[in-house]
Amino acid sequence: MARFIYFFLLISWFKPSVTSAQCIDALGISPSFPCPDPTYRPVCGCDGITYRHDCEARYRNGVLTWTDGPCNGFEIDLIPTFVSDNDILKFTFVQNTGSTANFYLIDYFGKIMIQRTLPASDNFAIPFVFDLPEVNSMRPGPYIILVFNAKGTYRFKKFVKV
Numbered sequence: 001m002a003r004f005i006y007f008f009l010l011i012s013w014f015k016p017s018v019t020s021a022q023c024i025d026a027l028g029i030s031p032s033f034p035c036p037d038p039t040y041r042p043v044c045g046c047d048g049i050t051y052r053h054d055c056e057a058r059y060r061n062g063v064l065t066w067t068d069g070p071c072n073g074f075e076i077d078l079i080p081t082f083v084s085d086n087d088i089l090k091f092t093f094v095q096n097t098g099s100t101a102n103f104y105l106i107d108y109f110g111k112i113m114i115q116r117t118l119p120a121s122d123n124f125a126i127p128f129v130f131d132l133p134e135v136n137s138m139r140p141g142p143y144i145i146l147v148f149n150a151k152g153t154y155r156f157k158k159f160v161k162v
Helices: 002-021 054-060 133-137
Strands: 043-045 066-068 074-079 089-095 101-107 112-118 128-132 141-149 154-161
Touching: 043 054, 054 066, 074 141, 074 154, 089 101, 089 141, 128 133
Parallel strands: none
Antiparallel strands: 043 066, 074 089, 089 128, 101 112, 101 141, 141 154
16 A cells, blocks of 8 residues: 555656646747747747747747737737837737726836827737837837736836937
């Protein structure tokens, strides 16, 4: 009987390692894999991390399974992160929390440059995307985009105007 209990404990001790090993394929990781579509379509990997799209999850990080949408129900994206006078800053907001959110673009002195209310959504398949051409007339320097919703969840992204 003692051998059976020892064997059971040994098998149950190794089980979490085997389960997590099935989530990531270390041999499939290729950080420089060219994902041709830059569109932000977040997926939640089996490892609990939100990835930009399924190509990034599978080929750049070796994730074997994922679900559509961010892992936590609320995520933002900003592209590019270095902006010149000729670039258009594209902002993407996805959520399924069903509450509106507040958008703030803040300069490095803490001054709010742009403020908007983002719509409520219960569907990841319909992201809210808009361009920020106003950035072209701003002075060079670092900026922060801060988004928070009524539930107190927040995200921020930084970018630099050159």
